[in-house]
Amino acid sequence: MKAxxxxxxxxxxxxxxxxxxNLAGLQSTNPPLGLITIAAMLPAEWEIRFVDRxxxxxxxxxxxxCxxxxxxxxxxQKQDFRALxxxxxxxxxxxxxxGPYPTSVPNFALDAGxxxxxxxxxxxxIPMFLEALARGKARGTFRSPEKPDVTQTPIARYDLLDLxxxxxxxxxxxxxxxxxxxxCDIINLYGRKPRTKTPEQMxxxxxxLxxxxxxxxxxxxxxxFIGNKRNAKVFLKALIPWMEAHDYPFILLTEASLNLAEDDELVELMVKAGFTMVFMGIETPDTDSLVGxxxxxxTRQxxxxxxxKITRAGLQIMSGFIMGFDNERPGAGKRIQAFIEETGxxxxxxxxxxxxxxxxxxxxLQKEGRLVDGLGTxxxxxxxxFVPTRPVEELTEEFIDAFWNIYEPMPYLKRTFRHFQMMNGWRGKTKRPVTMTELQLFAAICWRQGLLRSTRFRFWWQLGAIALTKPRLVYDYLVALGAGEHFFHYRYQVREQLQVQLSTIKQAKQQELLAVS
Structure with a gap:
């Protein structure tokens, strides 16, 4: 078989x-782990070509x-998925x-053919699929309520990638x-009982790599990552000596729930293992919405x-925030902005x-008749x-303002500096070279933020302060500023897309009013 x-x-x-x-001369954030893992499960005699479009x-x-x-x-990815x-x-x-989308919405793929x-x-x-192929079945849907033992999962075919x-x-x-x-759909896809690989596998x-x-x-x-804290600690304790022996060749990041702050040992192990960043779903500072x-x-702390606490230990936080929960009070966007400013x-x-x-x-929402057809990207x-409990126009306009303000260049620089100043400056000693990719990105940051924009004086002052007080964090700090370049541009696209949709909604409501009158 040629696949x-x-x-x-x-x-x-x-x-x-x-x-x-673009500034770094790279093409994609990361490869599709699921697809290259599936490649490792296919028969050894198959010929495989992998293309990340x-x-x-x-x-x-x-x-x-093929x-x-x-x-x-x-x-x-559903638009290109259907076309392919x-x-x-x-x-x-x-x-x-x-993958996740056809698993959640199988009819989309069936309708596409x-x-x-x-x-x-x-x-x-995959074994069900391979058996059906061997029997000459022309079609089939293969599902299993069983949650597999991931200690048997093969190593992904990283050799297929253009690294x-x-x-x-x-x-x-x-x-x-x-x-x-x-x-959240994670428990639907993977269940509520976290299954972990062994430290040896990892x-x-x-x-x-x-x-x-x-x-x-x-x-x-x-x-x-900390869904099973005990196993996470066992893995980290094995990872630390490996990272030390290899001179910390990788910069690690992951996703974890905010209850990480309740476990000092776990936070310390993550930092010592080379984790520098953690994504956390904070969602909202409004306790009523979190309970809802x-x-x-x-809500526990x-x-x-x-x-x-997590930042002081040495982990940079990325966070998820959401507007539009039921019974959300007006001003949620401002409250989220204030939270982001205070945490940096x-x-x-x-x-x-x-x-x-x-x-x-x-x-x-389906039972309440509140889902809206035709949306959901x-x-x-x-x-x-879906139909929110607040007017959708009010919500959207509030969101546009908040998203725009969060990614204004000057506030972004200021809070990034505060965030890094708060951090423990420990990083494992590394022999990892600074490549042309990093040099290209850092030069672009210095040009844009240190010369072209009105941030120039703030940029150089902050960079000097980080270099003097937290020298081992300079790399991470410049990467965080580089990430800001994406958001400084992306906010224009977000505002335009939402304003177009808002205009369509307002026009439709006006036509309804005219029809009634």
């Missing part, structure tokens, strides 16, 4: 960092060569699909999350002090609430796909 594995185009979004990548497009020769096309996708399915079918190729739906987790459903194109490479330690936030994966020459960011893409969405883990968090994944299919929120430029 062509395709990863669809990722539209510009919070996570794309497109402007930052964010790096390069497949050729007509690739299409002519017998089978395998495509994975997330919801934000349709092209494969039109060319007479068998098309198999999988996909022959095989390999849903849920591949360790269980020079990426900012970060991804690995996975665990699947699942013990919490039950109403709006060190093998790190060694593969090391041997391939990788020396930049490694994103541990768990939805909650069942995110009780964020003071949110701001929890953030400060540089990068904030701030968006309007979206109801994801088959979540508890989706099911509740998840990115900052999308209006909510």
């Amino acid at each position: 062509l594995l395709l990863w669809p185009i990722m539209p510009n979004s919070f996570w794309s960092y497109q402007e930052t990548l 964010n790096i390069r497009f497949e050729t007509e020769d690739d299409w002519a060569w 017998d089978l096309v395998i495509i994975s996708a997330m919801i934000i 399915i349709q092209k494969g079918v039109a060319l007479g190729k068998k098309v198999a699909v999988g 996909a022959h095989y739906l390999i849903l849920d987790e591949g360790e269980c459903t 020079d194109a990426y900012l970060a490479v991804t690995v996975q330690f665990s699947r699942g999350c013990p919490f039950q936030c109403e709006f 060190l093998q994966e790190f060694q593969v 090391y041997d391939l020459g990788w020396r930049r960011y490694v994103f541990v893409v768990d939805d909650n 969405i069942h995110k009780l883990q964020n 003071d949110l701001i002090e929890s953030c400060h 968090i540089p990068q904030c994944q701030f968006s309007l609430l979206q109801a994801l299919q088959n979540t508890a929120m989706w099911n509740r 998840i990115h900052q430029g999308a209006i909510m796909n």
Whole structure:
């Protein structure tokens, strides 16, 4: 079998960092871990070609060569996902699909013409698919309620990647999350009982990346790295000596719940293991909203002090914030802005609430008749796909203002500086070289923020202060400023997209009023 594995185009979004990548001479934030893991599960005798369409497009020769096309996708990729399915079918190729989006919305792929739906987790459903192929089945949907033992998951085919194109490479330690936030689909996809790999597995994966020459960011893409705290600590205690012996070749980042602040040992182990950044879903400083969405883990301690505690230990925080929860009070955007300023968090994944299919929120809103047809692309430029309890126009305009203000260059520089000044300046000693990629990015930052913009005096003063007081954080600090370049540009796109949708909504309401009158 000749299989062509395709990863669809990722539209510009919070996570794309497109402007930052352009400045660094890179092409994509990170590769599709799921798809290259599936590649490792396919029969050894198969021939495989992998194409990340964010790096390069497949050729007509690739299409002519293959017998089978395998495509994975997330919801934000659905436009290119559908186009690829349709092209494969039109060319007479068998098309198999999988990943989070078709697992949540299988009818989308079926309507586009996909022959095989390999849903849920591949360790269980890839064998079903291969057996069906061997029996000559022309179509099939393969699902499994079973949650696989990830200690049996093979190492992803990192050798298929053009590593020079990426900012970060991804690995996975665990699947699942013990919490039950109403709006989140992770527990639907992976369950509430976190399953973890062994430390030996993880060190093998790190060694593969090391041997391939990788020396930049490694994103541990768990939805909650500390879902199983005991196993996370066991892994970290094994990782620390490996990182020390290899002179800290990677910069590590991950996602974790805010209750990380409750465990001093765990925070210290993460820092000593080389973690420098953690993404945390804070969502909102409004306690009533947190209770309403069942995110009780964020109500046990003071949110701001929890953030400060994690930052002081040496971890830069990235955070998720959402507007539009039921019974949200006016001024939520201003309150989120104030929270971000007080914590100094540089990068904030701030968006309007979206109801994801088959979540508890989706099911509740469906029963209440509040879902809106035709919406549901998840990115900052999308209006909510349900009827909120506040006027949608008021909510959206409040969000536009807040998102715009958060990513004004001067406030961004100031709070990034405060955030890093708060941090413990410890970093493991490394022999990792500063490459042309970093030099290119840092030169662009100095030019834009240190010369072109009105931030010039603030930029050089802050950079000097960081270099004098926290010299080991200079690299991380400049990368954080480089990330800001993406958001300084992206906010224009978000504002324009939302204003167009708002205009359409207002016109529709005016026409309704005219029709009634």
